[in-house]
Amino acid sequence: MGPRHFDWRRLEELATNLLVRAGASEQHARTVAQSLVHADLRGIESHGLARLPIYLERINAGVIRLDSEPKVIMQEGATALIDGDNHLGAVVGMAALDQAISLARQMGVGFVGVRHSNHFGSCSYYAEQAIERGQILLVLSNAPEAMAPTGGIRPFFGTNPVAVGIPAGKQPPFLLDMATSVAARGKIALAEKRGESIPADWAIDSEGNPTTSPQAALAGSLLPIGGAKGYGLAMFIDILCGILTGAACGPGVRSLYDNLEHPQNIGHVFMAVDIERFWPLSVFQRRMDAYINEIKSVPRRAGIEEIMIPGEIERRNMESQKSKGITLATGIAKELERLCAEIGLDLRDACIEE
Amino acid sequence: MGPRHFDWRRLEELATNLLVRAGASEQHARTVAQSLVHADLRGIESHGLARLPIYLERINAGVIRLDSEPKVIMQEGATALIDGDNHLGAVVGMAALDQAISLARQMGVGFVGVRHSNHFGSCSYYAEQAIERGQILLVLSNAPEAMAPTGGIRPFFGTNPVAVGIPAGKQPPFLLDMATSVAARGKIALAEKRGESIPADWAIDSEGNPTTSPQAALAGSLLPIGGAKGYGLAMFIDILCGILTGAACGPGVRSLYDNLEHPQNIGHVFMAVDIERFWPLSVFQRRMDAYINEIKSVPRRAGIEEIMIPGEIERRNMESQKSKGITLATGIAKELERLCAEIGLDLRDACIEE
Numbered sequence: 001m002g003p004r005h006f007d008w009r010r011l012e013e014l015a016t017n018l019l020v021r022a023g024a025s026e027q028h029a030r031t032v033a034q035s036l037v038h039a040d041l042r043g044i045e046s047h048g049l050a051r052l053p054i055y056l057e058r059i060n061a062g063v064i065r066l067d068s069e070p071k072v073i074m075q076e077g078a079t080a081l082i083d084g085d086n087h088l089g090a091v092v093g094m095a096a097l098d099q100a101i102s103l104a105r106q107m108g109v110g111f112v113g114v115r116h117s118n119h120f121g122s123c124s125y126y127a128e129q130a131i132e133r134g135q136i137l138l139v140l141s142n143a144p145e146a147m148a149p150t151g152g153i154r155p156f157f158g159t160n161p162v163a164v165g166i167p168a169g170k171q172p173p174f175l176l177d178m179a180t181s182v183a184a185r186g187k188i189a190l191a192e193k194r195g196e197s198i199p200a201d202w203a204i205d206s207e208g209n210p211t212t213s214p215q216a217a218l219a220g221s222l223l224p225i226g227g228a229k230g231y232g233l234a235m236f237i238d239i240l241c242g243i244l245t246g247a248a249c250g251p252g253v254r255s256l257y258d259n260l261e262h263p264q265n266i267g268h269v270f271m272a273v274d275i276e277r278f279w280p281l282s283v284f285q286r287r288m289d290a291y292i293n294e295i296k297s298v299p300r301r302a303g304i305e306e307i308m309i310p311g312e313i314e315r316r317n318m319e320s321q322k323s324k325g326i327t328l329a330t331g332i333a334k335e336l337e338r339l340c341a342e343i344g345l346d347l348r349d350a351c352i353e354e
Numbered sequence: 355m356g357p358r359h360f361d362w363r364r365l366e367e368l369a370t371n372l373l374v375r376a377g378a379s380e381q382h383a384r385t386v387a388q389s390l391v392h393a394d395l396r397g398i399e400s401h402g403l404a405r406l407p408i409y410l411e412r413i414n415a416g417v418i419r420l421d422s423e424p425k426v427i428m429q430e431g432a433t434a435l436i437d438g439d440n441h442l443g444a445v446v447g448m449a450a451l452d453q454a455i456s457l458a459r460q461m462g463v464g465f466v467g468v469r470h471s472n473h474f475g476s477c478s479y480y481a482e483q484a485i486e487r488g489q490i491l492l493v494l495s496n497a498p499e500a501m502a503p504t505g506g507i508r509p510f511f512g513t514n515p516v517a518v519g520i521p522a523g524k525q526p527p528f529l530l531d532m533a534t535s536v537a538a539r540g541k542i543a544l545a546e547k548r549g550e551s552i553p554a555d556w557a558i559d560s561e562g563n564p565t566t567s568p569q570a571a572l573a574g575s576l577l578p579i580g581g582a583k584g585y586g587l588a589m590f591i592d593i594l595c596g597i598l599t600g601a602a603c604g605p606g607v608r609s610l611y612d613n614l615e616h617p618q619n620i621g622h623v624f625m626a627v628d629i630e631r632f633w634p635l636s637v638f639q640r641r642m643d644a645y646i647n648e649i650k651s652v653p654r655r656a657g658i659e660e661i662m663i664p665g666e667i668e669r670r671n672m673e674s675q676k677s678k679g680i681t682l683a684t685g686i687a688k689e690l691e692r693l694c695a696e697i698g699l700d701l702r703d704a705c706i707e708e
Contacts (some may be wrong), residue, residue, distance in 0.1 A: 295604070
C-alpha cells in the first residue's frame with residue numbers, strides 16, 4: 001500500500017476505535033485521536049498518528065494508565081497543580097487547558113502545573129483551542145533527554161517545547177509551537193536513512209564537536225537554538241515543568257520508546273491570560289489584524305512571496321488537507337493498517353482515493 | 355583618563371546625584387543608579403552607566419517625565435496594568451515588579467502589563483530581586499526596531515528580551531537574561547570600529563542576504579535566534595508587551611537615541627509565580643541544588659572546566675567587581691567625568707586605584 005489520501009474524520013474514528021479497544025473511554029479516546037489527527041492535518045507528521053502505535057503499546061504495558069482520571073491536587077488563587085496519574089497525555093493536557101482557562105476567566109490569569117503526564121501530542125492542539133476560546137495560552141513541556149547543557153557532551157534536557165496561541169480577527173491567529181533545539185531528532189534520523197549529511201549547527205558528536213554526520217549526531221547531542229540562550233530556555237522549561245510541579249526533570253524523564261517499564265512522568269505548565277481584562281476581545285482582534293497587516297507589508301527578500309505569521313503555513317496545510325485528504329507516509333499507513341486489521345477494521349475505509 | 359577601577363557604591367552615589375540634579379527624586383534616582391551599576395557589576399556594560407548620559411538627555415528633552423508616578427490603572431484578580439507615565443524605565447519596572455510579586459503572594463501568580471515605559475536597564479535587575487524574595491519571575495520587554503520578520507528585509511521587531519529568575523539554595527540561582535537576536539547591535543558596531551568581520555548568522559544586509567560585513571549588517575537587520583523560531587519569540591513578546599498592554603509595538607517603539615521628540619512608549623510584562631503554593635521554599639531550593647549539581651556533573655567537552663548555569667558567569671563578575679572595583683571603558687568614564695564636572699563633582703573620587 002503506497003501513500004494515500006485519507007479523510008481526516010474517518011482517521012479520527014479509526015484512531016478512536018483503536019484506543020477504545022485498548023481500554024480508553026470513548027471520550028478520552030476521542031481527545032487523543034483528535035490531538036493526533038490535528039497534528040497530521042497541520043503537516044506535523046512527527047506528532048500525528050505516527051505516535052498512536054507506541055501509545056497503544058504503552059497502554060498494553062501498563063505504563064499509560066487508564067484506570068483513573070487526572071486530578072486537581074492543589075488550587076489556590078490563580079494557580080493549580082494537576083496530577084495526571086500517568087493517563088494518556090492528551091487527556092491530561094486537556095484537563096490542564098480547561099483548568100488554566102477557567103482560572104483565567106475568574107482571575108485574569110491561570111497558571112497550572114502538571115505532573116505524572118505522558119507525551120501529550122503537539123502543543124499546538126491546546127494553543128489552537130485557547131485561541132478559539134478567545135484566550136492567550138502559553139504551554140511548556142519537558143521531554144526525554146536529547147540536548148546537553150552548553151559545554152557538556154551528554155544529553156540532559158529534552159527538546160523542551162514552548163507554544164503560544166494568541167487570537168486575531170480576520171487575519172490568521174498567532175500560533176507558535178517550537179522545540180528549543182535547532183532541529184528535531186526525527187529530521188536527523190531521516191537524513192541518516194537517506195544517506196545525507198546534516199548542517200553543522202544541528203548537533204554535536206559524543207565528544208562535543210559539531211558534526212555533519214547524522215550517525216555521529218544521533219550518538220551525540222542535539223544543539224539548542226542560539227547556543228547558551230537555547231540551553232537557558234530548555235532549562236527554564238525543565239525547572240517549571242519538572243522541579244516546580246514535582247514531575248521528573250532532566251534525564252529522569254523516561255523515553256516514550258526505549259522504556260516500557262516506567263511511566264514517563266513528563267511535566268507541563270499551562271498558562272492562560274484573559275484578554276478581556278485588558279481590552280474587549282473585538283478591539284484586541286482589530287489591533288492584532290492591523291499589526292499582522294503591518295508585518296505582512298514589510299519589504300521582502302527576492303523570491304519570498306509572502307511573510308508568514310507563526311502557525312500560518314500549518315493553518316493552510318490544515319485547510320488543504322481537510323478538503324483534499326491527509327497524506328500518510330507509507331510506513332505509518334502500514335502500521336495503522338495492521339493495527340486496524342487486528343480489531344477487524346480496514347484502514348482502506350478511510351481512503352479518499354485509490 | 356585611561357580605564358580605571360571604580361568603587362561600585364561610589365559610582366552609585368554619583369549616578370544618583372546626577373539624576374537628582376536632573377530633577378529626579380532621591381528614591382527614583384537611586385533605583386535607576388542601582389539598576390545601571392548592577393549591569394556594570396555583572397559585566398553587561400551595554401546596559402550599565404553607558405546609558406546614563408542618554409537618560410539625562412531624554413529627561414532634559416522632556417521625553418522622560420519626572421512630574422508624575424507610574425499608576426496602576428487596572429487590577430483585577432491576579433492581573434494588573436500599569437501606566438508608566440513615561441517615567442524613568444527602572445522606576446516603572448520596579449513598580450511592576452512590586453505589583454507582580456504582591457499579586458503572586460496573594461494569588462499564587464501575578465501578571466502585570468506595563469505601557470508608557472522607557473528603556474528600563476537590564477532585565478536581570480528585576481529577576482535578581484525576585485530571586486532574593488523567593489519568587490519566580492518572568493520579564494518580557496519590547497524594544498526599538500532591529501530585526502526583520504523571517505522573509506522580510508527591514509527591521510520591525512526589537513531585540514525583545516526575555517529574562518527569568520528562579521531561586522536555588524547553596525547553588526547559584528537560575529538567572530537567564532537574553533535578547534531574542536543572535537547578537538547585540540553593539541557587538542556589530544564594535545566589530546565595525548575594529549575593522550573586523552562578523553559571523554554570517556548575526557545579520558542580513560538590506561537585501562536580505564547573510565553578511566559578514568558589519569557595515570552591511572548595520573544597514574540591514576539583525577537575525578533572530580533559531581531562524582523562524584526567534585522571529586516567533588520576538589513577535590510573541592511584542593504582542594504581549596505592546597498589543598495587550600496598549601504600549602507601542604513593532605516600529606512604533608521609539609529609539610532611545612535617534613528620537614528626542616517622542617517618548618519611547620515601551621511595554622513590559624512582569625509575571626511572578628509564588629513557589630510556596632507548590633513547595634515550601636526550602637524544599638524547592640534543595641531540589642534546585644540537586645538539579646544544578648546534576649547539570650554540573652554532565653561530562654564536559656575537552657577544554658571546558660565547568661558547566662555554568664545561566665547567570666553564573668555574571669554572578670562571579672559581580673562578586674569580583676564588588677571587591678576589586680568596576681572597570682569602565684575609557685569612553686564611558688570620560689563622559690561620566692564630564693557630566694560630573696558640570697555639577698561640581700569629580701568622578702576620580704570614585705576611583706579605587708590610579
